[in-house]
Amino acid sequence: MTRAEIQLLRSLRDKRHREELGLFAVEGEKIVSELIAAGHPFEKVYGTAAWTGPRTHEIGEQEMARASHFPTPSPVLAVGRIRRESLAPGELDRGLTLALDGVQDPGNVGTILRLADWFGLDRVVLSPDCANLHSQKVIQASMGSFARVRAIIAPLDAALAGLGAPVIGCALEGRDVHALPPLANAVIVIGSEGRGLSEEARRHLSYCVTIPRRGAAESLNAAVAAAVVCDNIRRVAG
Amino acid sequence: MTRAEIQLLRSLRDKRHREELGLFAVEGEKIVSELIAAGHPFEKVYGTAAWTGPRTHEIGEQEMARASHFPTPSPVLAVGRIRRESLAPGELDRGLTLALDGVQDPGNVGTILRLADWFGLDRVVLSPDCANLHSQKVIQASMGSFARVRAIIAPLDAALAGLGAPVIGCALEGRDVHALPPLANAVIVIGSEGRGLSEEARRHLSYCVTIPRRGAAESLNAAVAAAVVCDNIRRVAG
Numbered sequence: 001m002t003r004a005e006i007q008l009l010r011s012l013r014d015k016r017h018r019e020e021l022g023l024f025a026v027e028g029e030k031i032v033s034e035l036i037a038a039g040h041p042f043e044k045v046y047g048t049a050a051w052t053g054p055r056t057h058e059i060g061e062q063e064m065a066r067a068s069h070f071p072t073p074s075p076v077l078a079v080g081r082i083r084r085e086s087l088a089p090g091e092l093d094r095g096l097t098l099a100l101d102g103v104q105d106p107g108n109v110g111t112i113l114r115l116a117d118w119f120g121l122d123r124v125v126l127s128p129d130c131a132n133l134h135s136q137k138v139i140q141a142s143m144g145s146f147a148r149v150r151a152i153i154a155p156l157d158a159a160l161a162g163l164g165a166p167v168i169g170c171a172l173e174g175r176d177v178h179a180l181p182p183l184a185n186a187v188i189v190i191g192s193e194g195r196g197l198s199e200e201a202r203r204h205l206s207y208c209v210t211i212p213r214r215g216a217a218e219s220l221n222a223a224v225a226a227a228v229v230c231d232n233i234r235r236v237a238g
Numbered sequence: 239m240t241r242a243e244i245q246l247l248r249s250l251r252d253k254r255h256r257e258e259l260g261l262f263a264v265e266g267e268k269i270v271s272e273l274i275a276a277g278h279p280f281e282k283v284y285g286t287a288a289w290t291g292p293r294t295h296e297i298g299e300q301e302m303a304r305a306s307h308f309p310t311p312s313p314v315l316a317v318g319r320i321r322r323e324s325l326a327p328g329e330l331d332r333g334l335t336l337a338l339d340g341v342q343d344p345g346n347v348g349t350i351l352r353l354a355d356w357f358g359l360d361r362v363v364l365s366p367d368c369a370n371l372h373s374q375k376v377i378q379a380s381m382g383s384f385a386r387v388r389a390i391i392a393p394l395d396a397a398l399a400g401l402g403a404p405v406i407g408c409a410l411e412g413r414d415v416h417a418l419p420p421l422a423n424a425v426i427v428i429g430s431e432g433r434g435l436s437e438e439a440r441r442h443l444s445y446c447v448t449i450p451r452r453g454a455a456e457s458l459n460a461a462v463a464a465a466v467v468c469d470n471i472r473r474v475a476g
Contacts, residue, residue, distance in 0.1 A: 111462060114459060115458060115459070211356075214358025215354075215355045218381065219381070227466050228466055235450075
């Protein structure tokens with residue numbers, strides 16, 4: 001690898017550089033294997049001699065150590081092209097959507113992609129202030145679901161305006177999630193870890209749901225709440 | 239602070255030192271405030287001038303920087319005594335228990351303490367190979383529930399032997415969690431992120447439950463699965 005190539009790979013740890021270049025990088029044998037198995041079309045796969053999967057470039061351990069974002073580099077680093085998905089007109093009126101309203105922890109965002117995949121949701125919409133979809137931590141926490149779930153970054157104020165499908169917020173006060181009606185089409189809005197639902201999202205809500213509490217915790221983790229609501233929707237949808 | 243005191247505080251980042259000394263440390267304004275509000279009996283609370291909560295010792299920023307486990311120290315560091323809880327005879331036959339079978343991610347263990355608190359479970363049992371209960375990351379992810387949830391570290395092979403209450407594993411194949419009978423007493427076993435349920439736990443299971451899957455994800459995050467099962471148990475228990 002040239003010095004410039006190594007510089008480019010290293011620069012992809014930074015969101016601004018990823019967006020300028022339209023590229024992202026992901027490292028680690030398990031996650032890269034999962035994404036390749038899920039059919040993700042990587043542009044380049046750099047592997048050292050220790051990497052047993054498919055590769056486009058064999059590189060030395062020293063080169064990998066210089067390109068890697070990790071203190072202890074993995075034997076593989078894959079580079080993908082960022083595809084900017086956008087919402088089709090009326091798309092959110094069809095099927096089930098999770099909308100993330102400023103969910104900032106990358107582990108939570110990745111875990112939510114994974115559970116959206118498990119529960120067979122149609123898509124995940126991320127407000128622009130969520131953890132960056134193309135960061136290593138989000139992709140890694142998604143456990144390969146990054147390659148399977150349709151994810152769109154869009155401002156929620158515009159995305160949620162004028163929908164026919166119900167827009168349901170998860171909040172500490174709301175209807176009992178156990179009493180949800182069957183919903184073939186709905187948008188479930190998950191607020192941020194720190195401040196809950198934003199004013200921009202709140203103004204588009206049809207209603208809120210809450211998960212009955214028996215104890216003293218002030219709230220639930222964002223991904224945990226999303227999963228419980230999805231399970232309840234899937235349960236009544238049969 | 240003396241040099242020896244600073245050394246002692248720094249050493250508490252290490253599990254072995256925590257166990258030798260019977261002490262743990264937790265840092266950060268939000269989490270320390272939550273634990274104090276929940277009535278946790280800290281032995282010492284070291285605060286700089288920037289810390290507005292209760293304290294036993296005021297220290298300078300330089301001292302805090304030397305004692306802290308963080309690259310960017312917080313204005314407060316609290317030290318608590320490790321209380322080794324043990325199971326009373328027959329305890330797991332009464333009420334609802336989450337048993338963690340090698341859950342190794344500290345964020346997952348903390349998130350599970352938090353949801354156990356939310357759903358009003360009676361206790362959480364951790365196998366000795368779980369993430370350490372007294373680590374900063376576990377306590378921080380619990381969001382204060384660390385102070386409220388009864389948590390016992392115990393080998394599951396012994397803890398689960400000869401119970402009258404059903405012992406229910408979460409697995410990819412099992413009965414539909416939506417068809418659970420009402421359960422006033424039960425132990426729910428959550429397997430490790432990497433290898434699922436251990437052989438020692440499996441031999442004590444009454445049956446397994448599974449969360450119906452619609453999509454292609456291979457599994458769910460351990461905390462997410464625990465929450466969905468708890469919600470289903472609470473739902474049918476009324």
